[in-house]
Amino acid sequence: MSLILETVQEHARQRPDEVALMDGAVSLSYGSLSAEIVTLAKVLEVKCRRPGAIAYCLDNSAAWVVLDLAFVELRRPVVPLPPFFTSAQRRHVLEQAGVSYLIVDRPLADENPSGSMTVCGRDIHWYEYDAWPVDLPPGTAKITYTSGTTGQPKGVCLSQEGLEQVAISLVDIIGTEYAGIHCAVLPLAILLENIAGLYPTLLAGGCYHAPSLMKLGFANTFSPDFGTLVRALKSCDATSIIVVPEILRGLLAALVATSTSLPAMKLIAVGGAKVPRALLETAEAMGLPVFQGYGLSEAASVVAFNTHYRNRLGSVGRPLPHTCIELAADGEILIFQPALLGYVGEAAMPRVLATGDIGRFDEDGFLHIEGRKSNILITAFGRNVAPEWVESELLSQPQIGQAIVFGEGRPALGALIVPSSLNVTDADIARAVEQANRNLPDYARIVHWAKVMPFTPINGQLTDNGRLKRPAILDAYHSTIARCLERKGQYVSFFETLIIETTPEREYLQASPQIRDGLQGKISRQAYLDYLAEAFHHVKHTVPLMTLAAQKIPPEKAWLRELLGHYIEEETGHEEWILDDIRHVGGNPDAVRHGVPRLETELMVAYAYDFVGRVNPVGFFGMVLVLEGTSMQLASRGAHALMQSLGLSESCFHYLLSHGALDIDHIKFLENLMNRIDDPSDQAAIIHMAKAMFILFANVFRSIPHNAEEADAA
Known part of the structure; x- marks a missing residue:
C-alpha cells in the first residue's frame, strides 16, 4: 500500500x-x-x-x-x-x-x-x-x-x-x-x-x-x-x-x-x-x-x-x-x-x-x-543575455503583467508587453520600461516595445503552470516584432489602433443596462431567453456573412479567404447550440427558429450584409471584434453569475461557455490577422464597421425587456 x-x-x-x-x-x-x-x-x-x-x-x-x-x-x-x-x-x-x-x-x-x-x-x-x-x-x-x-x-x-x-x-x-x-x-x-x-x-x-x-x-x-x-x-x-x-x-x-x-x-x-x-x-x-x-x-x-x-x-x-x-x-x-x-x-x-x-x-x-539554456539571446554586439533576467526587471514594475523579450542578432532588445490591468495606459507602460531599464546595463535595456493581448494556455502561448511558450509567441507576433524593431520606443499595431479608435462605441455597448446587470446575474430568466432568441437570429447569419465576404475579397488578398475558411469551420452550427440552451432553460426553440427577430437585430444583420457586399468585405472583421469580444466577456462572467442567480445548470449555457475559450482564441487570432493588414482602405473599413456594430449590437441588447413582466408584455 x-x-x-x-x-x-x-x-x-x-x-x-x-x-x-x-x-x-x-x-x-x-x-x-x-x-x-x-x-x-x-x-x-x-x-x-x-x-x-x-x-x-x-x-x-x-x-x-x-x-x-x-x-x-x-x-x-x-x-x-x-x-x-x-x-x-x-x-x-x-x-x-x-x-x-x-x-x-x-x-x-x-x-x-x-x-x-x-x-x-x-x-x-x-x-x-x-x-x-x-x-x-x-x-x-x-x-x-x-x-x-x-x-x-x-x-x-x-x-x-x-x-x-x-x-x-x-x-x-x-x-x-x-x-x-x-x-x-x-x-x-x-x-x-x-x-x-x-x-x-x-x-x-x-x-x-x-x-x-x-x-x-x-x-x-x-x-x-x-x-x-x-x-x-x-x-x-x-x-x-x-x-x-x-x-x-x-x-x-x-x-x-x-x-x-x-x-x-x-x-x-x-x-x-x-x-x-x-x-x-x-x-x-x-x-x-x-x-x-x-x-x-x-x-x-x-x-x-x-x-x-x-x-x-x-x-x-x-x-x-x-x-x-x-x-x-x-x-x-x-x-x-x-x-x-x-x-x-x-x-x-x-x-x-x-x-x-x-x-x-x-x-x-x-x-x-538564471534562465533557460535554449533562450539565451546573442545581440549584434556579441553580448549574451538571458531574456528571463530582463523580463524579471520588467515584471517588477506593477504596470506590467506579462512580458517577453526578443532581439536575437539585433543591436538592441525589444519586448512584447501585456499591461497588468485595463487601467494601465501606454504612458504608464513607457514609464515602467524606463524604470526597469535603470536597473539594467546598456546592452540589456529595452529599446523597442509593443503592447499585446495576454498570453494564456488557451491561445497556446503559456504553459499550464505559467511559463511562456516562447516559440509560439514569437511565431504569432513575428510581423509585429519585425515592425517594432524598425523604430525606437513604442510600436502601435493596427489592432491596438482599432481598440483605441473604437473606445467610445465600446463603452456605449458596455453601458447597456442589460449587459451591465447580466454580468452580475441581475436579469430574469425570461430576459435570458430573450437574449438567446436574438442571439440565434444574428448568429445564424454568421456563416453566410463570412461566405459572402470570402466571395467579395479580391484575388490579390486571397490569403484572407483562407482565414475566413478557418472562421467558417469554427462557427458552423453554433445557432443550434443556442436552440439547445433555450430548450434547457424551458423556452420554445421551435418558436424561436421560425420566429422573427426584433427590429434592432434585423437592422444590425442588414447593415452587415450591406457593408460586406457593397462597401468593403474586409470590414467584416470589425464585426468579428465586436461579437466575439462581447460574447467572451459574457462567457467569462455573465454565464456563471446567471447560473447562481437563476439556479440554472451548465447545460443552459452551452453557447456562452463554449465561447469563453473559443473566443479568447479567436480574438488572439484576430489580433494577429489585423496586424497583417496594411491597406489603409481596409483598415478604415474595419474601424468603421466596428464602430457601427458596437452601436447596433448595443441597441440589440437595449431592445430586450429588462424583466420578466416586460418580456411577457412584449
Missing part, C-alpha cells in the same frame, strides 16, 4: 473525527475519508475493468481527491486533465496515453456517457473508449501532461513512490506544525497542487480544502477575480496556499485595494515560473509568508524550496533532502535519479535529467535560476 493511504488510515485510527477534506458542500473526517476511498475503489474496480490508463477532468472538489486516492488504492495509472485543456489537447492525451475511461463532472457535448454516479455529493460521468494499447513504463502511477514550450502536450510518467517522496521531503523541511487548512487555489490536475498541496497536507494531518474554482474567483481561469479570492481565503481561514507568480501578483494587489489581511496565513508557496524579486519584496513588506520554490514535472513537481527556517530572497531555496543536483560546466542544472520513469511513447529516460535551466549555487547552498 502507498504511504499516503497508510497515513490516512493511521490518522483515521488515531483521530477519526478530525476534518481531513472539505469543499464547501462536503466535509469528511479522516475516518470518513478512509472509508470513502475504500468504498469507491471497490466500485471503480467493477466499473473500470478494461485495462489501460484512466483520465479524469473535474473541477476541484472533495470528489476529485477521493477519486484520485481510490485509483492509488487500485494501482491504476491515471491521467489528471487540467480543466483548461482544449478539446484538441484532450483528444491527443486520450489517444497517446491509451486511455480506456474518461471521467468528468460536466457531460461531454457530443457523446453519451457510459454511466454516471455520485461521489461526495458530486455527479460524475464516465466514458468508455476502445483505446489502442500503450506500453507505459513499469510502475507508472500518474501521467501528468504538461503543455511544455512547444508542440503537443507531453505525458510524463511518474511512480507513486516518486510522488510521495517529494511530499515527504516537503513535510520534513516545512514541519508538521504548519499543517492547518490548505486551500487549493490551483486546479488539482496541476501536479504542483496535487503533490505539494494535497499529499503533504494529508501526511501532516491537516485539512485540505478544495472548493470549486469558481468560488475562488476563477470562473475564467485566466481572468481571475482576485477580490473573490481574498474573501474566500479569509472566510475559510486558510493557513497555506500554492500559487503561480501571476496569482501572487493579483492577490497582493487585491489585499492592498481592499485593505484586507490574511492573519491565519502561515505559508504561501509560489512556483511554476520565475518570480520577480520586487514581487517577493512587496510580499515581505506586507508581512505575508511567501516562499519561492523550483521544480519540474519530470522531478515530480518540486526540487528546491525556501522555508521559514531557511529563506534566501531571490533564490528558489535549497534542494529537497531526497534530491541530488549538480551543475554542468555551462551552468545547466542536472538532477540525478529523478522521479521520471519516461515519457509516454518514448524510450526509458537516463538516470541524469538535464533540465535545460541555467542555475548557480550561492555560498550557503541556495539555488538561483
